[in-house]
Amino acid sequence: MKDMFSIIKKPCLTEKALGLQEINNQVVVKVDPRANKIEIKDAVEKLFSVKVLKVRTANMHGKMKRVGKSFGQQSDWKKAIVTLAEGNKIDFLEKI
Template sequence: MKNIYGVLKGPRLTEKAALLQEEDGKIVFKVHPKANKIEIKKAVETMFNVKVRDVRTANMHGKQKRVGQKIGFTNDWKKAYVTLSEGEINFADEL
């Protein structure tokens, strides 16, 4: 990916993400499916002016949905667990 602004799609605001943020200082993002860990790290550091210690990624498979008699699937997507370095303020409170 050449454009860092296309890497991050947005934060995942769930109960699990809130617990990870409070306990471990991890922020969960929805990212582009072809983005790798290095690109995700550069994008977060550039966009939010923080120091990233670790990035973990997970590929999420689409769920089966039914509308009437038709059965389909939602899109597959990728999420990233970004761990901030010690001493970094938690920027996700401002989101």
């Protein structure tokens, strides 16, 4: 797993994630479930040209969804909460 584009999937743009970005200088991204913290740190630093202080990860379980009579399950995914150094910033909403 060396390709940085396969490690970082997409940003997580929820209210809680945007609050962390404003208050604690942290960003939340969805990552490949097989990626470890070192790979995530290197990928974020290379993609966005920022300095990463800390990476926290969490495995999220997919929700059960219902369509008519049948039930299904969304895919499991992994999120990473990346703490950036002072003065560094990634603004995902600016890119949209």
